Amino acid sequence: MTAKRTARSVAVMALCLFMLTGCWDRIELNELAITSATSIDRDGEDWVVTFQVVIPSTISSGIGIMGAGSGSSPVIVYSTKGKTIREANSRSYLESPRKLYFAHNRVIVISEETARRGLNPILDVYLRNPDARETVDVLISRGNSRNVLEQLMQIERIPGNGIREINNREEKYLSALPEVKMYELAMSLSSDSASTLLPEVYLSGKTETDSLKVFEKTTLPSKIRLGRIAVIKKDKMVGWLSRQEGLGVAFIRNTVDKSFIAPACPNDPSKRASIFLGSSTTKLKPSLQDGKLSVKVQIKSSGSLTQTDCGAKDLNNPETIAELEKAAEKEIVTYAESGWRAVQRLKTDAVGFADMAHRKYRRQWHKWEKDWDSVFADIQIEVTANVTLSNVGLSKEPIQVERLMEGKK
Amino acid sequence: MSESPKSGNESGSDAVKALSNDLDANIKWLSGELGTEPDIVIRRFQVLRNKRAALVYISDISNDASINTLMMSMLDEGLKPVADEYEEEPLQALMLRSITVGAIRQLNSLDHVLLAILEGCSVILLDGFATVIAADTGGSEKRGVEEPSSQTVVRGPKEGFTESVRTNTALIRAKIKSADLRMEYKRIGKRTQTTVVVVYIRGIAEEKTIQEVNRRLDLIDTDSILESGYIEEFIQDKTFTPFPLFQNTERPDAVAAGLLEGQFAIIVDGTPFVLLAPVTFIKFFQSSEDYYQRYDIASFLRLIRLSSFLISMLLPSLYIAITTFHQEMLPTSLLISLAAQREGVPFPALIEAMLMELTFEILREAGVRMPRIIGSAISIVGALVLGQSAVQAGLVSAAMVIVVSFTAIASFVIPSVNMGSAARLIRFAMMFLAGTFGLFGIMAGLMIILAHMSGLRSFGVSYLTPLSPLVPGNLKDVFVRVPWWAMKKRPSMYGGEPTTRQGSGKQSAENQGNNSQEGKRDR
The missing domain is CATH 3.30.300.210 (Nutrient germinant receptor protein C, domain 3)
Incomplete structure (x- = not known):
């Protein structure tokens, strides 16, 4: 009697579960395009967002893993353009077979031009959306920031991760350039002084290291390096500090x-x-x-x-x-x-x-x-x-x- | 539990068919009932000079030696002159002078006589008497006392129960030499007439509990009891629960320990598995070895067991939830490595996990059922074909194989097999919850399980005692085991009067030595 009633109520509750859209954010690992670095450039009034997407099969080696192995590039870089950052993001569906996934995005590289024109939209995007983490490192690049993302790196297979590690080590052992995360950037820009410092990342060398072939040599034609320190006032970049001045500050x-x-x-x-x-x-x-x-x-x-x-x-x-x-x-x-x-x-x-x-x-x-x-x-x-x-x-x-x-x- | 209360299975309430005075009539009835199978022996002889008598027994389940001695003694009696006083009471004379068997009973109902014969007694019928003497000459083939196969220890007694209830009670009596050790015999099962013994220690076990178990046992109305599992299902407090409400053990020392803590045991003839109740959740994680090893390693092992239970219950569901809903919780390099392994796997993580878990369950069942000789074949098939090849073929990811194997190993750590199966059943439900709701589903599932567990009772004892309700005095033997000398009081959770186990004030020899002068002088 009671068992029957219990069974019936359980059945009703189970039926209710089907009305809940339970699987709304269920996504399998092999449907994700794990983004390791993002960069933001301006093209006229448009935003150009570049993604550095990890190709997992080239990074992890082991039995039973399909893919080209370590002979191919560990990341792929592509850009999308839009009237807003998010619009540019959404255009990625036009060319990416997988859903862009930003939770493991390690760095965001902002071009000098973008920074000089204002960081407000970027902060808004990062603080508004739950899928983008505020713990991402923010760096400024001289010139086009896409070049930084295209650069391959020694030792670290994933350049985005490598940039973050460099930034992190530098702050720990040299302290001249700060490591600034998105939320720290937002906090210091909203403080009374309304200004902050951001590290610069640039390519040193003549040509880009964008192919695995260069790793056959001990010397790379170009390297990712940290350079000067960008000074941000309100939401706009106003100038550079040298490393010595940076350490002084x-x-x-x-x-x-x-x-x-x-x-x-x-x-x-x-x-x-x-x-x-x-x-x-x-x-x-x-x-x-x-x-x-x-x-x-x-x-x-x-x-x-x-x-x-x-x-x-x-x-x-x-x-x-x-x-x-x-x-x-x-x-x-x-x-x-x-x-x-x-x-x-x-x-x-x-x-x-x-x-x-x-x-x-x-x-x-x-x-x-x-x-x-x-x-x-x-x-x-x-x-x-x-x-x-x-x-x-x-x-x-x-x-x-x-x-x-x-x-x- | 049982819907209509039924009177006891003993034929007491039925009309008793009395024996007749006539020996021939009795024998005729018996042979009619028992048939004329070759193992049924009806031996006629004369006793006390001229009294006609008969010995009836079943040769296959009787001990030949004791029957021979009995016959010899009684035939001897037939020759001796009889004292006058015995002329009147030949039955008494027989019992007093010539029956060599210790345990005898006088029976006067035909049903009881029949039952006694079927049990292995030899029944002596005497002409002119409606009463027979049943002498216990039982003794069929028995397995010797061996090391228990299901619950092994590194340190501790190596003896295990056998299928014979007599051996089992003997093993318990050998451990507890106390007059308070009570054994109440019952017969359950209309056809099997299985001997069921309720064992407890008077003064430690709660009387109400014993009355309750007797009441429940008497309510059982079935034709057969072949294993203690029958009894367990008939008298447990709740049927629809994955959690066991009885502990079963093959180890006399575990039973003795349980009795000394206030539990009662139910021994069922024909099985080495003895039931122990009332029982709490934590009891299933206590191995008898915990009390023989040093307390520190015992505590460590107990924590390992508890975490293994959680792993065995939750690991596949956690893997599913995190890889399909909460990828941000993984370290980046782990995420990339897992993502790389999942490249080309055609199924969603939930289906993948279900496949592998079911495969493992099938393998495990095959391992239990199949003849031992083919054992090595299954390990090759299991390990190579299903493990490595499945990964190489891209059907499942390597990480999933690791998760499933670790889960499997963890499930074997739980000392009690039935608690292990509880974890196995819950695991599948949790995997579905994880596959549809992510960590939220796992959490909801855990809440439901916890609520369910809080509602469980085993003979009135709350399943989660001493954690909920919290009994601080009983926590000495839950997550850790404190040294023996610190467990002064018997745990109170099984009811009964709290009694002390150790003398008050006595501590370890180390402390005694430091306190007393004698200790110093000895050095």
Whole structure:
């Protein structure tokens, strides 16, 4: 009796399931075109979107996998054009046998021209649609960005993935170029300073590496490299920073994780030592004098000596270390100041002082807010650095062959 | 459970057919009932000088030696002079003086006599008496005590139950030498008259539970009980559930442990599988070896078993859900590798998984059913043809073969076969849910299973105890097993009075040694 009723209600519920469109986003793996990189160019008023699509069978090798094997290109690149980005995307159905899949898209490369004309539509596309991830790395290319996607890469089979890895390693060990994800871009553009930095990716070399044949040689005709740093203000790109300026800005922005500097020797400016900075923190101390904002930038770093060419100096002597530290401090201050001059030149608050000012001087902020650019132009900064050399390596003196031979006698 | 309550199967309520005083009439009736098969022996002889008597037994199921001794003793008696006092009571005289068998009964109903003969008793009929003596001379061919084939251990007793109920009760008695160990005998099955024994320890098992199991057993109205599975299906609390509500074991030590925790056991003649109840979900993941190994490795293994249960239930469905709905959850390189393997596979992941799972189930069933000699053939066919070749032919992806094999291996980790089959059944339902609704479907399925499990009872004990309802005191033997000395109290979940298992305050020798002066002096 009850069993019958239970059976009937189960049957009714099961029938209801058929009314739900359960399989709406069911898609098999071999119906996906996994996009590893996207690039966006402008052609007049139209948008040109380029996709770098992975061909799985050429990448993974194993038994029972149909496909041409490792002899063919691991990715295929094609572009579509449309009046909007999404329209261009949708045109891919005209030529792609599979559905474009963006969840594993690693980088989006935006051409300089596109960036100078405005990033708003790109941000909108990425933040509006659930299928595109906001954790994609954003890079700027000089010239046509499609060329970057067409470039094959050494070691990494999937270039999109490789670009992301380069960007990631660089940020971790050099800190000059930031790795900026889409959501970070959106966050910093919507902050008070309304500006940010994006890394540049470009092709170094004469011709493109777009065929597997070039991998028969040890030297590639061209390579994907990271270059300068693009400065974005509001949603438009306003200019470039050199890597040195970029590192300086990174010091001010407190985004330096690890880095290398090569300060001149204290006793012989023509020679240089090399210092690996293991950690660095920056404190900003704003102060207000006669309505003018000035900022003390205090950089505190520690690192180790990885190379020295500074003549015969006893590294066991604290004074020697102190001199080296002073040289390193000077170098860091130089970097930071050159970075500061660059952002002032571009009239862009890429160092994020607006947020600091807003927090510190809430009352004045309402006044400054209206014309932050002119306030920013008047800011004076004073950079101080404090470097601690915690490690000088295994030898207490610089290796000099003549002296080693003397020691033998 | 059973729709119309029926009176007991024992012929007690039926009209008792009494024996007659006449020996010949009795013998005639018996031979009429039993037929004239060659194994039915009706031996006439004289006893107490001139009393006519007869011994009736079935030779195939009787022990020849004890019948010989019995006959010899009684024939001997026929020669001896009889004391006067016995002239009046020849039946008493026989029992007192000449029956060499220990277990004897006096019967006076023809049905009981018939049953006694069919059980292997030798029945002594005496002329002029409507009462017969049934002497237990039973003893047919028995398998010896061997290592259990279904539940093996590395460390622990290697003996297993046999098909003989007597051997089985003996094995339990050998483990628990307590007067409180109770064994209640029953006969169930109109035709088979199978001996069913309810075993429990008085004072540990809850009395109400024992009454309930007796009530349920008495309600069984069937003509045959050939295995404990019959009993299980007749008396379990709920039939429509994939989860077992009885534990079955071939191991006397497991039964003894269960009895000592407050469970009762049902031994059925003719099968080495003994039922244990009430039972909780977690009981199916406890191997008897857990209690013989060190507690740390035992706890680790138990966690492995629990995760294997989840793997065995969910892995194929997770694979289906993630590869067809949630590709973004995979690491990129794994996604590309899986996508590469799926190139050219003609079926959707769900069909692919179903194919492989069904193939495995067929292989497994074939492995169980087929003669052992052809065993190697199936492994070759299974491993090479269905595994490697299916991948090479592009019918299924290599990843799917890995998923199916791992699932299969995981399902064998669960110590209890019937819980393993529960996981197998649920696996298929989950695969459909995953194939149609993705992870959402899996989650919904798990919720339904959890709700179902919370509603299950085994003899009044909630299936998920001690997790739900939460009984913190009983958690010492759930996910981990704490050292023996720390389990002071018997788990209370099976009802009954909570009793202590270890003396209070006594801890491991290590702690005792540290606390007492004696320990130091010994060194």
